[in-house]
Amino acid sequence: MARSRLTPERESELYEAVLDLLREVGYDGLTMDAVAGRTHSSKATLYRQWGSKPELVAKALRHNKPAGLAEIDTGSLRGDFHAMLERTDDCQMEKDSALMRGLAHAVHENPELHRALRELLIEPEMSEFDEVLRRAVDRGEVSADNPALKLLPHMLFGAFVARPLIEDRPVDRAFLAVYVDAVVLPSLGV
């Protein structure tokens, strides 16, 4: 795909607008027309650049993620998890949680969105987590055959999505730090 005509700043602006719209109207309500309108670009540019709405949304979400989780390497698994938490502020987490709730529903009805999210967001992020876990296994902190190694995304997703639903409280760093220490690390035998 030819991306040469968009500066990184312009691309960022577009992704921010997509995420704002996603929070305001949800995936089904988001139209390429609305993105074009809000960003003062043409629909032709959007389609040339991103191909489709699911791809645009998945790339916007990926853009939103702090890069290079796998580069965090504090020397202990607990240190790595807590360093990850340090990198996101509470306000951002609350926004992410709302987006994830909306998307968990939307992917159910939009297989194309599901595919784009898996390919562009879920799988790359899982690879980064796998890298952090692999180092813990190499250090001997976690047993290589611990079945919880494959369940980390499920545990974290539960923390993110369930707290607002069950406790009626937003997800924040303090809660996730407790969850990591009380659920994630014990399941991994750390």
Next chain:
Amino acid sequence: MARSRLTPERESELYEAVLDLLREVGYDGLTMDAVAGRTHSSKATLYRQWGSKPELVAKALRHNKPAGLAEIDTGSLRGDFHAMLERTDDCQMEKDSALMRGLAHAVHENPELHRALRELLIEPEMSEFDEVLRRAVDRGEVSADNPALKLLPHMLFGAFVARPLIEDRPVDRAFLAVYVDAVVLPSLGV
């Protein structure tokens, strides 16, 4: 509320119709007119009996739940969890998972639904889990100050909702049994 005019069979039928509609059109798409139409009842009856759409939906969901989780008492926490899993079949779980994904989104935009679900579904179910956990604490299986005691719903919700999203596979009994053994019990120190 006067419930005298509905037999338990008729009430069941109504709840089933509400859940079918919920799966077909989602919470926002579900109207009291559609419920009345499908069940050949009058809207006046529905409102007299349930007061509002959020209350009707919450009661239909509660009706759908296997009763008396707290009565399961096998003598060990692991036994209790696995006995709970035995009580639901895979097909039912897949349906529940789809409903939960839809509702996680809907409650975000419908505080009245959130309130009804918390009061009629989430809190009663959490009380039942608390009872099962309390017995494990009394038996000395789980330490009374284990922080994971308060995080069980989050762990389970993650397993239910994340598997289709992350692995593109439905939730089934075999997966939940692995999750209970690999995540839930270790976090509780069992």
